[in-house]
Amino acid sequence: MTQPVRLERHGALALIVVHNPPVNALSAAVRQGLEACLHEAMEDADISAVLLAADGRTFPAGADISEFNSPPQAPALGDLCNMIETSEKPVVAALHGTVLGGGLELAMAAHYRVAEETTLLGLPEVKLGLLPGAGGTQRTPRLVGIKVALDMMLSGLPIKAVDADRLGLIDKVSPLKTLRVDAAALAAEMRDVRRTRDARSQFEDGAACMADIAARRSVPGRPLASRKIIDCVEAALLVPFEIGLDMERDAFTECLASDASAGLRHAFFAERHATKFPELAQAKPQQVDTVGVVGAGLMGSGIAMACLDAGFAVTVVEQGEAGVTGALARIGALYEKGLAKGQMGEGALTDLNLTTGMEALGTADLIIECASEDAQVKRDIFTRLGLVAKPGTVLASNTSYLDLEPLARASGRMPDVLALHFFAPAHRMSLVEIGVPDAANAQAVATAHGLAKVLGKTPVRSTAAPGLIGNQMLTAYRATADRLLLRGAQPAQVDAAMRSFGMPMGPYEAQDYSGLDIAWARRKAMKNPDPEALLLPDILCEAEQFGRKSGKGYYVYNSEGKRGAANPEMLTMLAGERRMRPLARLAITPELIQDHLLVALINAGAGLLEAGTAARPGDIDVVMVHGFGYPRHKGGPMHQADALTPFEVARRINLYAQADPAHWHPAPLLSRLAAERMRFSQYGAAGMQK
Ligand code: 3HC
Numbered sequence: 001m002t003q004p005v006r007l008e009r010h011g012a013l014a015l016i017v018v019h020n021p022p023v024n025a026l027s028a029a030v031r032q033g034l035e036a037c038l039h040e041a042m043e044d045a046d047i048s049a050v051l052l053a054a055d056g057r058t059f060p061a062g063a064d065i066s067e068f069n070s071p072p073q074a075p076a077l078g079d080l081c082n083m084i085e086t087s088e089k090p091v092v093a094a095l096h097g098t099v100l101g102g103g104l105e106l107a108m109a110a111h112y113r114v115a116e117e118t119t120l121l122g123l124p125e126v127k128l129g130l131l132p133g134a135g136g137t138q139r140t141p142r143l144v145g146i147k148v149a150l151d152m153m154l155s156g157l158p159i160k161a162v163d164a165d166r167l168g169l170i171d172k173v174s175p176l177k178t179l180r181v182d183a184a185a186l187a188a189e190m191r192d193v194r195r196t197r198d199a200r201s202q203f204e205d206g207a208a209c210m211a212d213i214a215a216r217r218s219v220p221g222r223p224l225a226s227r228k229i230i231d232c233v234e235a236a237l238l239v240p241f242e243i244g245l246d247m248e249r250d251a252f253t254e255c256l257a258s259d260a261s262a263g264l265r266h267a268f269f270a271e272r273h274a275t276k277f278p279e280l281a282q283a284k285p286q287q288v289d290t291v292g293v294v295g296a297g298l299m300g301s302g303i304a305m306a307c308l309d310a311g312f313a314v315t316v317v318e319q320g321e322a323g324v325t326g327a328l329a330r331i332g333a334l335y336e337k338g339l340a341k342g343q344m345g346e347g348a349l350t351d352l353n354l355t356t357g358m359e360a361l362g363t364a365d366l367i368i369e370c371a372s373e374d375a376q377v378k379r380d381i382f383t384r385l386g387l388v389a390k391p392g393t394v395l396a397s398n399t400s401y402l403d404l405e406p407l408a409r410a411s412g413r414m415p416d417v418l419a420l421h422f423f424a425p426a427h428r429m430s431l432v433e434i435g436v437p438d439a440a441n442a443q444a445v446a447t448a449h450g451l452a453k454v455l456g457k458t459p460v461r462s463t464a465a466p467g468l469i470g471n472q473m474l475t476a477y478r479a480t481a482d483r484l485l486l487r488g489a490q491p492a493q494v495d496a497a498m499r500s501f502g503m504p505m506g507p508y509e510a511q512d513y514s515g516l517d518i519a520w521a522r523r524k525a526m527k528n529p530d531p532e533a534l535l536l537p538d539i540l541c542e543a544e545q546f547g548r549k550s551g552k553g554y555y556v557y558n559s560e561g562k563r564g565a566a567n568p569e570m571l572t573m574l575a576g577e578r579r580m581r582p583l584a585r586l587a588i589t590p591e592l593i594q595d596h597l598l599v600a601l602i603n604a605g606a607g608l609l610e611a612g613t614a615a616r617p618g619d620i621d622v623v624m625v626h627g628f629g630y631p632r633h634k635g636g637p638m639h640q641a642d643a644l645t646p647f648e649v650a651r652r653i654n655l656y657a658q659a660d661p662a663h664w665h666p667a668p669l670l671s672r673l674a675a676e677r678m679r680f681s682q683y684g685a686a687g688m689q690k
Contacts, residue, residue: 005033058097122158502631
């Protein structure tokens with residue numbers, strides 16, 4: 001087996017190379033290997049300098065995050081950094097790829113740093129609810145000053161090699177392919193060690209440094225990790241290096257134990273697992289150059305813009321001249337906005353072909369239908385697509401609720417049809433659900449997945465069950481919120497509670513925002529409407545109160561669409577419905593609202609797993625975080641379920657079901673996990689399928 005770290009002797013130079021694909025994460029084995037090689041180099045009288053480098057695509061991209069759930073193993077990365085820095089022989093780090101977190105900390109402990117010109121350097125720990133824990137909070141400000149160090153650590157964003165050079169983080173930028181030669185030359189040239197811990201020149205203007213720290217500290221609502229970063233950077237300025245390191249170690253331990261870090265680390269891995277579709281092992285994606293979009297309303301325009309922005313040629317088909325004019329105005333407006341914000345390339349619109357003729361889609365490699373949610377309209381479109389699209393073109397529908405099978409049959413190309421469900425606004429939201437019917441072929445799925453990746457989105461696989469993952473979760477969430485209204489809550493109370501939970505909007509302001517008429521149309525078309533459903537949204541729609549766009553819904557809106565107080569007419573309607581349907585009242589508190597909605601989501605998620613709609617609990621979490629703005633630091637409802645334990649969730653649901661049996665139906669999988677004292681993360685892994 002290849003050793004994760006090796007030492008090569010090149011004359012008096014020891015080249016120590018990390019080899020731990022894919023990103024050379026600093027796992028226990030790598031740290032042990034580094035320690036052994038460093039000892040060997042230090043003790044060998046024939047070695048006068050050390051070069052630290054890595055094979056493959058990058059210098060270490062950080063500590064191994066998967067080890068953070070287990071007890072720490074020696075040697076600690078911080079101790080290795082100290083060993084490097086206190087070495088009497090010069091150590092040079094040769095950097096390439098994404099030098100992140102612990103990787104950059106290792107480099108900052110070296111005496112000199114050379115980076116290939118395409119290298120990115122950063123301290124992204126804050127995105128995991130952590131702070132640099134191997135001396136980064138003490139060494140970064142010593143190299144680049146308080147301001148830049150805080151910018152890097154609080155944002156977690158990387159900087160380019162050329163900027164790192166200008167700021168003093170590295171000593172030299174090396175052209176492509178000459179990195180190790182350049183770094184070896186520097187190692188031969190530098191006879192002395194230069195220890196970052198001894199650098200104080202960045203702190204000369206102490207008053208300015210303190211003012212910067214005070215300004216950052218005054219920002220309200222900073223999460224734990226950010227507050228600790230500021231404290232530790234202040235320590236770098238005020239206390240001796242070793243004491244700063246102690247403070248950093250304590251702060252890191254505290255952050256690592258926090259719920260927020262557990263949630264963020266779960267999100268990191270769940271996002272990566274979710275994009276691994278089984279079809280990718282069976283087929284390669286087809287080449288996609290031209291994307292067709294049928295229907296450029298709000299959703300279609302956003303999808304067209306996202307595709308243009310990613311460099312695809314896009315053919316948009318709209319109905320009649322008015323349709324084309326409207327589409328052009330919408331796409332043009334998105335383009336202008338993107339340009340103004342510097343988020344869009346100048347050339348994007350030149351690749352747009354806007355037309356009324358479906359025949360223009362004959363050259364498209366993948367077509368996304370985004371017409372109104374009307375089964376007949378969509379069937380007609382798929383019939384036409386079956387006639388005009390070239391063989392093998394992926395035919396996707398942006399629908400989430402409608403049955404795909406009739407559309408696939410209408411096209412006469414069952415294997416090519418699937419759902420590509422974007423979230424509004426499509427050019428901004430990062431989630432794309434790929435709804436895979438049984439008849440879809442692996443290549444169509446792989447191609448849709450490939451498109452989503454090129455668009456910079458996170459694709460999540462679902463079966464083609466109506467509502468896919470996201471809207472089935474949303475339905476359960478809203479139904480439970482509605483139940484709370486019948487049992488005494490006001491919409492504004494529910495919204496406030498869910499905002500303080502961390503959602504960007506509460507369920508009622510969100511419905512007002514997108515328009516109550518959309519769900520109303522869907523309910524009217526339903527064959528078996530839920531007899532327990534709240535009637536209030538229908539009553540509002542019958543009174544032409546559709547939310548923000550009509551000035552009234554759950555709230556009232558001024559002429560600029562700004563939300564005001566609760567709509568008094570809505571409150572009267574709600575009171576009337578409560579009289580008609582007397583249910584036991586609840587003592588409404590924010591905590592009660594949050595808990596009911598959380599366990600409703602978990603229960604729905606359990607149902608989706610058992611039905612096979614979602615393959616993994618983490619996939620559901622990714623959908624909630626990326627599709628609905630579920631607070632990332634909570635990880636997602638299924639992660640929270642495991643933190644609470646399925647046993648406790650089932651206990652609460654059973655309790656709620658005693659008071660309201662018509663609404664609460666514990667999912668069988670949840671009950672089974674509870675009975676066997678298992679967690680969702682063990683589901684599947686333990687062979688506990690249906
Ligand atoms: N630890 C463990 N695994 C990691 C990892 C890490 N730090 N970084 C990436 N991986 C894994 C991913 O899970 C993925 O595994 P998989 O193939 O089994 O799914 C694989 O490496 C490739 O990762 P990506 O799919 O993300 O590849 P990309 O090329 O898109 O991105 C990257 C590469 C920019 C390095 C990105 O993976 C990334 O941002 N990684 C996290 C970097 C980070 O947060 N570093 C700080 C860690 S905390 C730390 O260092 C603490 C220290 O201060 C003590």
